[in-house]
Amino acid sequence: MLLIGTDLVEIARIRKSMRNPLFCARILGKSEYEQLARRGFPAQSVAASFCAKEAFSKAVGTGLSGFCLREAELLRGPNGKPRLQLTGKAAHLAENMRFSVSVTHTAETAAATVVGWNEKSEMQISEERDVPEGRRILLNMLKPRGPESNKGCYGRLLCVCGSEGMAGAAAMSTLSALRCGTGIVETALPRSIYPIVASLAPEAVFTLLDASPGGDLADRDLESLDSALSRASACLVGCGLGKSPFARRTVSRVLQTADVPLVLDADGINIVSEHIDELKTVRAPLVLTPHPGEMARLLRTTPEEVQKNRELFARSFARDLGVILVLKGFETLVVSPQGKLYRNTTGNPGMAKGGSGDVLAGMIASFAAQGVDLFSAAAGAVYLHGLAGDRCAGTLSQCAMLPTDLIGKLPELFLELGR
Ligand SMILES: NC(=O)C1=CN([C@@H]2O[C@H](COP(=O)(O)OP(=O)(O)OC[C@H]3O[C@@H](n4cnc5c(N)ncnc54)[C@H](O)[C@@H]3O)[C@@H](O)[C@H]2O)[C@@H](O)CC1
Numbered sequence: 001m002l003l004i005g006t007d008l009v010e011i012a013r014i015r016k017s018m019r020n021p022l023f024c025a026r027i028l029g030k031s032e033y034e035q036l037a038r039r040g041f042p043a044q045s046v047a048a049s050f051c052a053k054e055a056f057s058k059a060v061g062t063g064l065s066g067f068c069l070r071e072a073e074l075l076r077g078p079n080g081k082p083r084l085q086l087t088g089k090a091a092h093l094a095e096n097m098r099f100s101v102s103v104t105h106t107a108e109t110a111a112a113t114v115v116g117w118n119e120k121s122e123m124q125i126s127e128e129r130d131v132p133e134g135r136r137i138l139l140n141m142l143k144p145r146g147p148e149s150n151k152g153c154y155g156r157l158l159c160v161c162g163s164e165g166m167a168g169a170a171a172m173s174t175l176s177a178l179r180c181g182t183g184i185v186e187t188a189l190p191r192s193i194y195p196i197v198a199s200l201a202p203e204a205v206f207t208l209l210d211a212s213p214g215g216d217l218a219d220r221d222l223e224s225l226d227s228a229l230s231r232a233s234a235c236l237v238g239c240g241l242g243k244s245p246f247a248r249r250t251v252s253r254v255l256q257t258a259d260v261p262l263v264l265d266a267d268g269i270n271i272v273s274e275h276i277d278e279l280k281t282v283r284a285p286l287v288l289t290p291h292p293g294e295m296a297r298l299l300r301t302t303p304e305e306v307q308k309n310r311e312l313f314a315r316s317f318a319r320d321l322g323v324i325l326v327l328k329g330f331e332t333l334v335v336s337p338q339g340k341l342y343r344n345t346t347g348n349p350g351m352a353k354g355g356s357g358d359v360l361a362g363m364i365a366s367f368a369a370q371g372v373d374l375f376s377a378a379a380g381a382v383y384l385h386g387l388a389g390d391r392c393a394g395t396l397s398q399c400a401m402l403p404t405d406l407i408g409k410l411p412e413l414f415l416e417l418g419r
């Protein structure tokens with residue numbers, strides 16, 4: 001888009017107006033006034049300033065009443081080249097546009113021409129408008145990796161996940177966190193499942209926990225857990241953790257001691273649902289990622305009731321407990337305690353398979369460990385997770401795609417995002 005405005009004024013008219021001592025202060029902006037004051041307010045220059053303002057008002061199509069004249073200043077650079085400096089309403093009218101000005105005068109008249117053009121082409125603007133919100137969140141939060149950066153720049157995630165019988169949940173959350181760029185992923189798990197998970201995720205480091213003979217968390221393990229937490233920049237708790245006394249003590253320890261962002265999923269949610277007021281005493285910023293069944297446990301209602309009132313329940317839970325809530329399923333919702341809401345547009349029923357949620361939890365936690373604010377980490381991960389699901393459905397079918405395939409799709413998607 002190209003805008004143009006011109007104006008011509010008789011210098012004698014301006015000279016007459018300047019007999020009023022307030023005239024210059026009324027029409028000239030601060031810098032413009034100072035520049036002209038240094039030159040003793042030559043009438044032809046004041047007239048050129050006036051013309052430039054009028055020409056700008058014609059270019060933007062408002063006329064002189066559309067902004068305050070002082071907001072469109074005609075300034076001269078060191079080489080005498082004129083330019084427009086826009087503030088306030090005038091700057092607002094000029095959003096996304098650049099303006100160039102040219103002025104001239106004879107002994108009797110002064111004239112100005114203003115030309116405006118889009119900094120971005122119409123096509124670029126409409127393309128940006130069409131970018132889905134989730135993708136915009138992702139692009140804003142995923143900074144390119146600096147050439148001299150090292151693993152210490154990309155956070156350290158502690159995953160407290162897995163139990164005998166659910167080693168896969170620990171492996172999937174660990175692997176998806178690794179694939180989302182975290183510098184170090186440390187997974188704390190029962191010693192018995194360590195060989196399985198380590199063989200699936202050799203890049204991770206591990207803290208091995210032993211239940212005491214009574215099935216509780218041993219004192220030695222509490223020390224290991226505290227020490228792992230003190231090194232972490234974020235922590236994920238709950239995927240495949242089970243609900244043993246060991247799991248309960250682990251969840252409670254993490255909630256009480258962590259001061260880094262926490263992602264609570266699956267059994268982490270099931271365990272706190274028995275005493276949700278405990279969440280109010282947690283110092284760390286928290287994200288909870290329930291599916292409708294887990295949400296029903298948190299609210300002591302049924303999954304059907306949750307599905308009928310998804311937005312209402314998600315908003316009130318997030319507000320009342322001061323947490324970010326990710327209510328999963330078709331059109332997953334991400335809600336902040338302040339009421340910010342993201343409704344996801346990606347994903348498909350091919351993802352309705354055990355393990356998809358463990359993959360998502362690892363992704364959110366990975367971004368949080370890298371320092372992304374928790375709302376963006378959650379909304380960006382939900383969008384990317386669903387996008388991976390849609391790509392998998394396209395190549396593998398909804399029926400045959402697996403949660404581990406979602407992790408396998410991430411490299412292609414990061415390439416497309418330029419990260
Ligand atoms: N390979 C593994 O090790 C896996 C371990 N998993 C772990 O298994 C444990 C139990 O989790 P589950 O989620 O399987 O069991 P849950 O009993 O928590 O949830 C299943 C129930 O929730 C309800 N529900 C779930 N999604 C729903 C939806 N979209 N709409 C309506 N109702 C819905 C249904 O009633 C369903 O029967 C967790 O610790 C979890 O992390 C699972 O993640 C599956 C894979």
Ligand SMILES: Nc1ncnc2c1ncn2[C@@H]1O[C@H](COP(=O)(O)OP(=O)(O)O)[C@@H](O)[C@H]1O
Nearest residue numbers: 291328329347348349351352354355356357358
């Ligand atoms: N019909 C669907 N449409 C879109 N996403 C879905 C659908 N069904 C499941 N998902 C996604 O798959 C994931 C399932 O998570 P969850 O139920 O916790 O699985 P699990 O605990 O077995 O790993 C969630 O992110 C959910 O949004």
Ligand SMILES: [Mg+2]
Nearest residue numbers: 266291357358
């Ligand atoms: Mg789950």
